[in-house]
Amino acid sequence: MDFEIIHGEALEVMRGMADNSVDAVVTDPPYFKVKGEAWDHQWDKPAQFIEWMGQLAEQWQRILKPNGSLYVFASPKMAWHVEGAVRERFAVLMNIRWQKPPFSTKAEMFRKSDLRNYFPASETIIFAEHYGADNIAKGEAGYAAKCDELRGFVFEPLRAYLDGERERSGFTPRQVNEATGTQMAGHWFTRVQWALPTAKHYATMRDLFNAQGGDYLRREYEDLRREYEDLRREYEDLRRPFNVTAEDQYTDVWTFPTVQAYQGKHVCEKPLAMMEHIIKASTRPGAIVLDCFAGSAATGHACLLNGRKFIGIELSKQWTDRGRFRLAAVRPHGNTDPVACPRLAAQGQISLFA
Ligand SMILES: C[S@@+](CC[C@H](N)C(=O)[O-])C[C@H]1O[C@@H](n2cnc3c(N)ncnc32)[C@H](O)[C@@H]1O
CATH class of the missing domain: 1.10.260 (434 Repressor (Amino-terminal Domain))
Incomplete structure (x- = not known):
């Protein structure tokens, strides 16, 4: 089995994971009072949320391999704070901006004269590596790395x-x-x-x-x-893997379309193409990828399509089950039956959410 989705609380489950056990952490944590879901309202004050983010970063630092990559999604409002918590433990390489296409947010519906600042129509993805990653890779952590x-x-x-x-x-x-x-x-x-x-x-x-x-x-x-x-x-x-081609979205502004609404859609489901982009750019075949806020298992789907292994953690039993169901239907891109692959994957989605 190339995937596992654990039903549990992210911090608790990660604390039980071994040091240096995953090649990448690609995750989309709660945003802090952005969504109407209970999981986005677990903290009264921003400071509590930020402290929790620091505890997550501590676990990511421990379980991510020395040449691993970290991708953390954040809301425009909290991105700065999330980055601060990540920066305490990781070298932040950049903030990628996922610019959502027109009519995929509520921006167009807003009366512009009511706006008090620009409408947030993007998400930030914090992309980071271990401090001194190159030297950690040769067993000499503690000073700034030079690839050379x-x-x-x-x-x-x-x-x-x-x-x-x-x-x-x-x-x-x-x-x-x-x-x-x-x-x-x-x-x-x-x-x-x-x-x-x-x-x-x-x-x-x-x-x-x-x-x-x-x-x-x-x-x-x-x-x-x-x-x-x-x-x-x-x-x-x-070295930390990183591969993009001229055909990929290789700058720090991405324009992947959002996932169209459908019955039973996860409120934060990320586009499969974007997750595949991350997985292909920052991991090698066979890599183990962790998403500790698995949701609809979009990250896992991207992993399995591309021959990577996936560990998901999800608090909601319902989404744990749906994620497992989705992933059980995935066949890798390299499958010898090209007709069966997309059909099987699609069937998984249809029977799951209809
Ligand atoms: C922003 S959504 C992730 C959506 C996901 N990226 C996708 O494409 O579907 C966050 C998910 O984390 C889960 N969650 C919230 N708090 C959690 C916690 N403490 N531990 C594990 N999962 C949690 C929620 O149930 C939700 O499904």
Whole structure:
């Protein structure tokens, strides 16, 4: 089973989860007195809500893997406070603005002369990572990360080989620069912005080091290249995944259409396309994604369509059951029966909400 929706209270359930156990937290918590639902009125004062948000952030910080991503939805009014609570424990990368299309909010119905400020027709999505994420990934939490250092760390075996051979042969980096007609020695022999020499430059270096006789740089270039590819994959695995293409909404303003009203719709159901966008951009296949305010299970649906595993937490028994039902009908995009997939998923929705 690639999903689980736990019927329970988010904080309580998360406190029972293991450290570093999820690859991404993608969640849409209560907004504080925006919706008419009881769950959005659990706190009297904003300060209580913000304190609760801080407790959630504490759990997210503990259970999210070092290279994981955090996405938290917030209402325009409380976004600033929610971000503050998140910022206490995470490096906020940006606030994404989900700009809802015309006629999908009540904006058009409002008499404009009654407005005392601009009509809120957007939602904020706070996108964050662990502080010092790149260094945490190599087990050195505590100071601001530099991707470059991680790169140097991962490629160290190759760098050490090249620099070791250079030292043994007695040539200086400057002599290598002269022989190759480049300024690349700093990149080949030190950790800063480390780079693999080309086959041509490797051959030139070998000629230089062995000019007075010797047996330096014995490894074949192809062998180095293969090791480089292996290490590069390791490097990519350590980094926080992030992938968008020109076809995606790759800026920080998104315009996904809202979910059309239908009987039995969750009041806050998020568009599947937007959730798929987040999941594909910020997780790898096989990743474990947590949504601790699962609602209609839109996040879970996006996960299963794209070969990710999903853990949901939901306070309402009714929505827990509906979410489980929805997810049980999902077939991944890669299913061999392309006709059956959307039909099955749609059937799940129809029988669920009709
Ligand atoms: C804003 S909605 C999430 C909607 C969801 N993103 C979707 O697309 O359907 C928040 C959900 O969290 C649930 N909830 C509220 N307080 C909770 C709590 N303390 N623990 C777990 N779930 C809670 C509510 O029942 C509601 O379904």
